[in-house]
Structures are given as structure tokens and as C-alpha cells.
């Protein structure tokens with residue numbers, strides 16, 4: 001593949017220009033979760049539009065209305081739809097990414113200014129958004145630019161969808177995707193999202209699954225106002241007592257979910273799935289390091305990753321309405337809301353989960369003999385997602401990995417959810433691939449977020465090689 | 476008792492002057508819990524000192540140092556020690572009260588300005604501090620004033636101890652009492668505290684018991700930082716799971732404490748104690764009204780009051796470190812601290828309680844098979860208090876009640892604790908009486924706090940009559 005050799009050589013020799021583009025992007029603090037930064041999110045959207053136009057891509061900035069944030073009604077940043085190439089003889093790849101970032105303040109503990117891109121002695125490019133997700137989205141632009149300078153046509157048509165609200169609920173995105181499924185996105189063949197991470201720090205991966213989530217609020221209500229435990233303790237059914245008992249019946253200290261029937265729909269581990277775990281670049285010690293303690297439930301990386309990726313889990317997040325501050329307060333809370341969620345996996349169904357949980361919690365409450373009242377509802381349900389990793393989209397990506405890194409990729413899943421993945425799959429009916437650029441230790445939402453120089457540069461090669469392999473693969 | 480008849484007539488005909496004194500006091504917003512109001516607490520201390528000096532009492536303002544509040548180091552308000560009469564042939568009565576108040580803002584829902592004394596159509600004197608505790612402390616001053624105008628000597632020596640930090644932990648008070656037990660307080664014969672309430676709204680009471688308290692913090696620690704439940708759910712022992720399980724093993728929905736041995740030291744109900752419950756001015760409906768719901772554990776007032784006053788109770792107050800805000804957050808809290816307390820009764824001992832709780836919680840945790848670590852400590856222990864209501868202090872008070880109200884008082888206890896009660900009893904070795912002025916529905920710490928005009932006026936008579944009965948009673 002002589003084209004690719006030239007492309008790789010170009011990328012290697014123009015590293016500083018690509019890093020400069022990332023530097024400019026990181027310097028725009030496009031924090032979507034804080035109304036005070038909303039102008040910066042718009043500025044970042046404008047930056048993307050301008051860069052795309054300079055490259056000759058067509059650009060639409062879609063206005064998706066307003067939101068209420070920090071008590072004010074403010075404009076949502078535009079979703080940028082961009083097309084590069086419309087050759088009907090080529091395949092069309094839709095790529096998605098986001099140009100907004102998580103909040104960051106130097107005083108949170110950053111070693112460097114968060115909104116300056118600073119390369120350190122280990123060649124890490126430090127800065128908010130470097131890996132999540134400005135490095136990856138600029139990766140696509142760098143691929144286009146390199147091909148233009150080399151006078152080589154992109155082997156596929158590229159459609160790009162870049163949003164500015166990913167870190168804050170992707171407001172307006174699902175509606176747009178669904179509305180444009182038969183419109184702007186009609187000719188899309190496959191989807192590629194570069195917004196996650198390698199499992200470890202050494203080996204690239206393709207990610208083919210995400211867990212779903214059912215988030216529950218369990219409310220127990222008794223007195224009409226908070227009471228003093230001295231005056232009323234011993235005379236009333238206390239909502240905290242009931243709630244604590246109910247929460248204690250949901251999951252064991254070993255993570256076993258106690259809701260009858262909940263695991264009935266969990267897909268059986270096949271031999272071929274099981275074998276993918278054997279070659280993963282991951283040691284149990286890395287997980288211990290990530291949690292910062294020796295409190296893992298499982299002894300082997302395989303077991304731990306299976307429980308992160310392909311088995312359900314239930315976590316108790318907290319209680320609203322009870323005393324939460326430091327110190328002592330002798331309150332009997334009148335109304336408390338327990339918060340917990342279940343991470344779901346194929347073939348669990350969000351509605352069935354809600355049904356099982358509701359039935360069980362009500363039955364357990366009935367056993368308590370309390371005069372308080374409960375209500376439970378699922379406030380948010382998202383299906384698990386899993387793609388078939390032998391689809392040609394994955395086959396092409398695996399070839400690209402092999403070509404750039406000279407290694408077969410890990411096949412990974414993630415424990416969390418990236419809701420847009422499922423929206424693309426369901427609304428467009430096309431295969432979706434998660435193709436990460438950064439490493440597992442990039443610290444996407446933490447202090448000192450970074451993207452290694454090599455991950456950025458080899459990542460640009462990977463994205464370009466992927467497009468070539470897509471063009472070449474037999475479908 | 477012609478002296479008392481004249482005294483009562485004087486009180487009746489000088490109601491407006493006494494209410495005026497209370498009005499001036501209420502207009503000083505002596506909120507001890509907020510540094511911004513500290514000057515007002517000092518102003519209120521000065522008001523008390525000035526009024527006492529005008530009446531010819533000797534006054535010491537005791538400086539008890541500084542505290543840190545709202546991040547600033549500020550001066551504690553003075554404890555006012557005042558003596559009226561030093562005749563060695565008379566008995567000496569120590570009275571205690573507090574001149575600070577709870578916070579109050581009109582926008583909390585008050586019908587009137589909280590720091591204005593407003594009499595409504597039902598002759599309720601509305602205002603923060605009216606019943607807690609400015610009405611009662613001014614009651615003593617009104618008694619002195621009335622006797623002076625009538626040219627009648629007080630039949631006892633009065634020592635007064637008025638503090639300005641009761642609503643905020645009584646800082647410095649215990650130390651002062653202990654230090655002055657053989658000094659300023661050496662000649663005290665009995666103690667009278669007017670800082671609680673009738674059980675209901677119609678019948679006066681003498682209060683002879685308070686529950687103690689052991690407050691516990693139970694910490695469960697796992698990961699070194701909060702985790703994302705998507706990424707880590709299912710792989711680590713979650714501290715919230717362990718904590719919830721432990722808290723669920725402490726008490727049943729019916730209020731039964733599950734800690735083995737905890738009830739062994741609870742005093743047996745004697746026939747004479749049991750009979751005191753039969754004449755109480757209290758209906759179960761009043762308790763339902765107070766909690767604002769039909770969620771009481773017991774069906775009769777007697778059972779309910781016994782569980783408020785003379786049986787222990789355990790309340791779960793809340794959890795520090797978990798998610799507590801409205802909305803959804805998919806956090807796995809790394810370190811959580813459960814807060815609960817046990818209200819104790821004679822003859823339970825705080826140290827024994829801590830021992831039993833600690834042992835039980837550790838044993839239950841060991842059963843969980845979790846790799847997390849726990850620690851439990853009792854941060855605050857106060858003994859229960861009970862006085863012998865056939866002491867001459869109580870006999871005198873009962874006679875005074877009968878004289879003023881023409882009814883035998885209820886003998887009540889309270890579920891909460893007023894720590895100074897026990898300090899006086901233990902440090903001075905004298906009998907302590909709680910002699911309330913206000914009604915059970917005064918709303919001491921709520922919005923629309925009030926003191927009924929009749930309770931204030933008859934209360935002044937009661938405090939005066941009590942001093943006369945103290946002087947007359949055979950000891």
C-alpha cells in the first residue's frame with residue numbers, strides 16, 4: 001500500500017503542525033456543563049467549522065434550540081454536520097465526536113494550566129480535551145489535510161457529526177440523528193466513533209460492546225417534616241430504617257444482584273467470546289491501581305473484565321433527603337430517596353429490568369410491616385449495546401491496527417454507556433465501531449488529562465489506514 | 476398566702492409591662508449559630524445584665540473564650556452569673572436559662588416578622604425566642620420586679636445562670652459549672668430550669684427525666700477515590716453496599732434495636748411509674764399531628780410516650796460521602812460514613828452502649844466477606860437523666876402548680892437531652908427540676924414560634940409561687 005506509506009511519512013514529518021492544531025483547540029475552554037463557558041463552546045464549534053471549510057468540506061451548523069442551565073435559558077451549541085466527498089462509487093463512513101470538554105481548574109490539582117497544551121518529558125500532551133475528544137476529532141481533519149497535500153483522494157466519502165454537548169447529556173443529538181436517518185445520514189454505510197480508550201497503555205483495541213443502565217429512585221415517605229430523634233425516636237416508623245433495609249436486599253458485598261430473575265436474560269459466554277479475554281493487554285494490578293486499593297472482588301483480570309463488561313452490576317449511589325454533611329445532626333429524615341442503578345448487558349431489556357426491580361422492592365417492603373409509603377421509578381433506561389466484531393467494519397479496523405501497530409487489536413467492551421452508539425445503530429441500522437486513539441490511563445475526566453504524542457500521531461495514521469481498509473474490504 | 480395573692484394581682488395588672496420587656500428581648504436577634512449575628516448575642520447579654528442590675532442584682536459576665544464559626548475565630552458570648560439575695564437563713568435556688576435563639580427568617584414561612592413580638596387574635600405572642608427561652612428567663616426577672624414594687628422580700632436567695640450559646644452546643648458552660656461547683660454555686664440548694672414545654676396544651680407539668688444519647692459514625696472505606704459505576708461496577712467491593720447492610724442490622728422498622736444486650740440495663744417499669752402515665756394530658760392524635768402522618772408505631776399514648784421517654788431508640792440519620800443531591804449521578808462512593816444514634820435511658824451506660832455497638836458492628840462486618848475496612852466510633856455520649864420526683868424541689872413545684880392552675884401537674888420526661896441538666900446534677904450534687912412555662916405546640920425551633928399570653932403571665936406567677944413554696948417546704 002504505497003499510498004499509506006506516503007501518508008504515514010507525511011504524518012510523521014508534520015507532527016508539529018498537527019499538534020499545533022490540537023494546541024489551538026485545547027486553548028478554547030469549551031466546557032459544556034457551565035453556562036459561563038457557553039460562548040467558548042460556540043467558539044470551538046466555529047473553530048471546527050472554519051477548519052473543515054478550509055479543507056473544502058461542506059459544513060452545516062445545526063441549531064438544536066435552548067436549554068436551562070444554572071438557572072438561565074441559553075442556546076445549545078450547534079451540531080456540526082460536515083461532508084467531505086460525495087462519490088457514489090465509494091463507501092460512506094460516518095464519524096462522530098464531540099468538541100466540548102469536561103470542566104477543569106488549575107486548583108483542582110493540575111500540574112499545568114488545563115487549557116494550555118503542554119508536552120512533558122514523557123511526550124505526553126497535557127491539557128483538558130487533549131484525549132477527550134479534541135485529539136480524535138482533529139485526527140479526522142488531519143487525515144483529510146494529509147491526503148490533500150499528498151494529492152491523494154480519500155478512498156471513501158466522509159460524513160462527520162461533531163457535537164458540543166456530549167459531556168452534558170448530548171442534548172438535541174438523538175432527535176437530530178433520528179430526524180436525519182433517512183436524510184443527511186441516508187447513504188452512510190458504517191459508523192466509526194473515536195471517543196474511548198485502549199484497555200491498557202500498550203495495545204490498541206476495537207470496542208464492540210457497552211453496558212446499558214437502569215437508574216432507580218426509591219422513595220420512602222413518612223412524617224410530613226423532618227423530626228428530632230430525641231423527641232420522636234421510638235414512636236414513628238422511620239423512613240431511613242425502611243430504605244436502608246430495602247437497599248440492603250438489592251446486592252451482596254460480592255456484587256451478586258439479589259433481584260430474582262434479573263440474570264435470566266444475560267447472554268451465555270460462548271467459547272469464542274471467552275477466548276478473546278485471553279490475549280488482552282491487561283493485568284489485575286492495573287485495575288487495583290485504577291481503584292487505588294486492594295478491594296477487588298475477583299482475582300483474575302479475565303473475571304474482573306467480564307464483570308465490568310458482560311455481566312450486570314448494581315451500585316448504590318446515595319440517599320437524597322437524609323443528613324449528609326460532616327458532623328452530627330440528630331434528625332429523623334421525613335422523606336428519603338435511595339438512588340441505585342443496574343448496569344445491564346445483552347440480552348437484558350430495560351423494561352423487563354424495571355418490572356423485576358419494582359415487583360421485588362414492593363414485595364420486600366410489604367414484609368417490613370411499616371406504615372410508611374414507598375414509590376419506585378426508573379428515571380433513565382438505556383439498552384446495552386453489542387456489535388458483531390466480525391462485521392467488515394471491524395475487519396477493516398483490525399487490518400488498520402495491524403498495519404500501523406503491527407499487532408492484532410484487543411477486542412474490548414466498556415462497562416459504561418455512550419448512548420449515541422446505540423442511537424446510530426438503531427436509527428441508521430448500520431454497524432458501529434468504537435476505535436479509540438488514547439490510552440487507558442489518559443484521565444479523560446480527571447486532572448492532568450493527557451494524550452501521548454505517539455497515540456496522537458499513530459492515531460492519525462490509524463484513522464487514515466482505517467478509511468483505506470474500509471474502501472478495500474470486500475462487503 | 477396573702478403575699479402570693481398580692482403578687483398574682485400585681486402580675487395580672489402589669490401584664491403589658493412584662494410583655495414589653497419580652498418585646499425588647501425578642502427584637503434582639505441573638506442567633507448563636509451564625510457568626511453574622513454574634514454582635515446581637517452580645518447585645519442580648521448586655522440587655523440581660525442591664526435589666527438585672529436595674530433590679531439590684533449583682534452581675535458577673537464571664538468570658539469563656541473564643542470559638543471557630545463559619546471559618547472565623549470569634550468571641551463566645553458571656554455567661555451571666557447573677558445573684559439576688561444572700562441571706563444565709565434562706566434557701567438558695569439556682570435558675571438556669573439561655574438568652575440566645577434559633578435562626579429565623581421571614582421567608583422560612585413565618586406569618587409575622589420573626590424578630591418582632593406580635594400578639595395575634597388568639598393572644599399568642601409570636602416571635603423567635605418568645606418561648607425558647609426569653610419568656611422563661613425574663614419570667615424570673617419579672618418575679619423580682621413584682622416583689623420589689625410590692626415591698627416584699629423574695630423568700631429565697633436566687634442565683635441565676637444565663638448563657639448565650641445553648642442553641643449551639645453550650646460552649647464553655649460545662650467547664651464553668653464544674654469550676655464553680657465549690658465556688659459560685661457552692662451554696663445552691665436546688666436547681667430549676669425553665670427551658671422545656673408542657674406535654675400538651677392544657678395542663679402544666681414537671682419534667683423529671685431526659686434520655687441520653689450515643690452518636691455513632693460508622694465509616695466504610697474502599698477505593699482511594701470515587702469511581703464511575705459504569706467502569707468499575709461489579710469489580711470492586713462497594714463501601715455503600717457494606718454500609719447499607721450494616722445499618723440495616725441495627726434496628727427493625729418497628730423500632731426494635733437489634734444490638735444484643737442493649738436493653739439489658741433498661742430499668743423495669745414500676746407500678747407507680749406506670750400509673751403516672753394514666754393521668755397525662757395527651758392523646759395519640761396529638762402525636763400524629765406533631766409528626767403530620769399516620770405512621771406511628773404504637774396505638775396508645777401511653778405506649779408511645781413510654782417509647783419516647785423511657786425506652787431506648789435508634790435512629791439512622793444519614794450518610795456522609797455518598798451522592799445526596801437531587802438528580803442522578805452514577806458514582807461509586809469511595810468512603811462513606813453512616814450516622815446513627817441511640818437514645819438511652821436509665822440505667823444504660825454510654826460506655827457500655829459503645830462497647831456493645833462496636834462489638835456487634837464489627838462482628839456483622841466480618842460476616843460480609845468484604846475487603847473494605849470499617850471503623851466505628853462514638854463521637855458524643857451523654858448519660859440519661861432522671862430525678863426523683865418526690866424530692867422537696869418537686870413537691871414545692873407541684874404545690875405551686877396547684878396553687879396557680881388549680882390542677883395537679885403532669886409528671887413528664889422528655890425524649891431529647893438537655894445536657895446541662897445532668898451537669899448541674901452531677902457537679903453540684905443537687906436536685907434539678909425542669910419547670911416549663913410554654914405549651915407543647917409552641918414550635919420552639921420552628922417557624923411561628925409563640926408563647927401564649929396566658930402561659931407567660933401564669934408562668935410568671937408559677938415561678939414566683941415556686942420560690943415561695945421552696946421557702947415553705949420542710950426539707
Ligand SMILES: [Zn+2]
Pocket residue numbers: 098132133166195
Ligand atoms: Zn468523550
Ligand SMILES: [Zn+2]
Pocket residue numbers: 102132167444445
Ligand atoms: Zn468525556
Ligand SMILES: [Zn+2]
Pocket residue numbers: 573607608641670
Ligand atoms: Zn431552649
Ligand SMILES: [Zn+2]
Pocket residue numbers: 577607642919920
Ligand atoms: Zn432551643
